[in-house]
Structures are given as structure tokens and as C-alpha cells.
Amino acid sequence: xxxxxxxxxxxxxxxxxxxxxxxxxxxxxGTGADTLKAALYLTSATVNAATTAYSATGEVSxxxxxxxxxxxxxxxxxxxxxxxxxxxxxxxxxxTSVTLTTAFDAVLVYNSTQSNKAISVHTFGSQxxxxxxxTLTMPTSDATNALIRIA
Amino acid sequence: MxxxxxxxxxxxxxxxxxxxxxxxxxxxxxxxxxxLNGELVHRSAHxxxxxxxxxxxxxxxxxG
Numbered sequence: 410x411x412x413x414x415x416x417x418x419x420x421x422x423x424x425x426x427x428x429x430x431x432x433x434x435x436x437x438x439g440t441g442a443d444t445l446k447a448a449l450y451l452t453s454a455t456v457n458a459a460t461t462a463y464s465a466t467g468e469v470s471x472x473x474x475x476x477x478x479x480x481x482x483x484x485x486x487x488x489x490x491x492x493x494x495x496x497x498x499x500x501x502x503x504x505t506s507v508t509l510t511t512a513f514d515a516v517l518v519y520n521s522t523q524s525n526k527a528i529s530v531h532t533f534g535s536q537x538x539x540x541x542x543x544t545l546t547m548p549t550s551d552a553t554n555a556l557i558r559i560a
Numbered sequence: 561m562x563x564x565x566x567x568x569x570x571x572x573x574x575x576x577x578x579x580x581x582x583x584x585x586x587x588x589x590x591x592x593x594x595x596l597n598g599e600l601v602h603r604s605a606h607x608x609x610x611x612x613x614x615x616x617x618x619x620x621x622x623x624g
Contacts (some may be wrong), residue, residue: 416617533607541604558614
């Protein structure tokens with residue numbers, strides 16, 4: 410046998426599940442998963458790795474779209490495979506019957522339960538929607554394709 | 561097929577339809593537009609992202 414320096418794979422999955430608190434943490438209301446949301450941002454906005462929380466600045470607006478975006482379906486807990494921890498929402502992000510005439514190209518995933526703290530930003534080609542539906546299809550939730558991975 | 565438009569629900573036989581696809585390293589996107597007398601009355605888009613976000617983890621050693 411030999412010892413090997415490594416980040417424990419279980420820790421990667423448990424980070425995503427909020428098991429470890431290496432700094433000052435929060436008092437949680439329960440043991441359930443937090444409520445996550447997905448908000449769309451205009452091409453003129455600036456959402457990126459430096460974004461710390463949801464903001465209405467630069468967010469899309471239009472008929473059928475509520476500020477703050479949609480609630481993400483999160484029925485599948487984070488898990489690990491190989492040496493990768495990963496998580497993917499369990500349903501596509503669907504904005505139904507909206508009119509968004511100003512071009513947008515990003516979605517911010519954020520934690521509504523924890524003061525709207527930011528999780529991730531995903532960009533795509535510029536879009537507008539007219540009396541229609543905008544859908545972001547989720548990738549396969551595995552160690553190679555999941556939406557968020559800690560490798 | 562009935563299409564939701566800015567003019568209300570309409571049969572697609574009354575509309576001109578345009579479709580398109582964007583396929584690159586980042587995404588596969590399909591979109592559909594319907595026009596009534598040259599006016600855009602419906603546009604939907606469906607985006608599948610190809611590049612998941614990956615955070616690489618590392619641990620430090622004590623031999624520095």
C-alpha cells in the first residue's frame with residue numbers, strides 16, 4: 410500500500426451538498442436542499458466569475474418574465490463518480506410565453522435561500538424571444554457532462 | 561398547428577416559418593420564427609450547452 414496526496418472525492422460531492430463549513434457558516438432552516446433560481450441577462454450586462462449575488466441590474470425584462478427568473482427543479486442531489494463531484498438540475502430551464510425583445514446571452518444560477526448568492530454563469534449565443542418559449546436544456550448529469558463539476 | 565403569436569393564437573398555415581440552428585463548441589441551439597405579412601409574431605429558441613463548468617481542485621503539500 411502507498412499513501413497518495415489527494416482531495417478526497419467524497420469532499421467534492423459534500424461541498425456541493427453543503428456538508429462542510431470551513432469558515433463561518435449560516436444557521437440553516439432545515440436539511441432540505443436550497444431553492445435555486447435562474448435569471449437571464451442582457452448582452453449588455455456584466456455577470457461573470459466576480460458576480461457574488463443576483464442583481465436585477467442588466468436582467469432581461471419583458472412580458473411573461475418575472476424579475477429573478479425561474480425556480481430550478483432540483484430533484485437530484487450532488488454526487489461523485491471517479492474523482493469528480495458533480496451536480497445538474499433535474500429539468501431544463503424553461504421560460505414559457507415570454508417576449509424578450511432585447512438581446513440576452515447569459516443565465517445566472519443563484520441560491521434564493523441563501524440571500525441570492527451566486528453559483529454559476531452560463532453563456533450562449535445572443536437570443537431574443539417573441540411570444541414564445543426559451544429553453545435551456547440540461548446536459549447529462551455525469552462526471553463528464555454535468556452542469557457543475559469539481560474535478 | 562396553432563402557434564402563439566403577438567396577435568394571439570394563429571394557425572401556422574397563415575404564417576411564414578423560418579428555422580435555424582447554431583452548432584458550435586459552446587452550444588447547440590435551434591430557433592423557430594413565424595412571420596405575418598413580414599412582421600415577426602413568434603420566436604422561440606432552445607439552447608443545449610456543451611461546455612459544463614469545471615472547477616479543478618488541488619491540495620497543497622508540505623515539502624515547499
